[in-house]
Amino acid sequence: MNDNELRQLIKSYPEKGQRAFYDKYFNYVYTIVFSYLKNCGRTEDVDECVGDVFAQCFLYFDKQETIEGDMKALAASIARRRAVDAYRKLVKHSGNISIEECEEELRSSEDVVETSETSELRQILYSKVKELGEPESTIIIHKYYYGRTSTEIGEIVSMSGDVVRVKCSRAIKKLREMLVKVGING
Known part of the structure; x- marks a missing residue:
């Protein structure tokens, strides 16, 4: 609310x-x-x-x-x-x-x-990351919470580094939109 x-x-x-x-x-x-x-x-x-x-x-x-x-x-x-x-x-x-x-x-x-x-704010951010679903939430968590590269994340989620980069970019855009909807501008 x-x-x-x-x-x-x-x-x-x-x-x-x-x-x-x-x-x-x-x-x-x-x-x-x-x-x-x-x-x-x-x-x-x-x-x-x-x-x-x-x-x-x-x-x-x-x-x-x-x-x-x-x-x-x-x-x-x-x-x-x-x-x-x-x-x-x-x-x-x-x-x-x-x-x-x-x-x-x-x-x-x-x-x-x-x-x-x-x-x-961290709790809200984490819950919105989880709302992205798989594999996007795993990609975001490994990239921004653990600092892993796209290649390393690709090995974890069984994708190429290029696909991970594209999915990450799209997930970040979607995450920004989700955060704006709850009143957090980033």
Whole structure:
């Protein structure tokens, strides 16, 4: 479900839309919150913060006449703010962590968001490569994941190097089209 479909669902059927938003972004939000709270909070603290993030998102949706912008960016922004607030609150009450550790932890957590997005993109890319079918998916995987030559791949898939090059070229073109359809421009 893309952002436009999700926006329409949230406005037309709020409960279904909120559930779809939650299902789509739960792992992403949880990863962000966990990265901030892993060293000072319990599982319950992480769960509570994740719940607060979605509650704030849903309140935002209810207040808006039209929902604009990137839904993932909205979830990430609210998750970071809520996680930082929860982190500060937990550190203040525990008294066991120094200010320097707090600052370092908050700075390093930004990398987790980027890592999470990169991981998600890799999963999407890999699933689209698999959708190409055989032998194209095997050719693409061996060429771009393992760095094999067309001749080496030809031996694996029982084809000549020239045929592998043609199939690879066509598969890349098809893969680009598939990625554009899911909103990834390459």
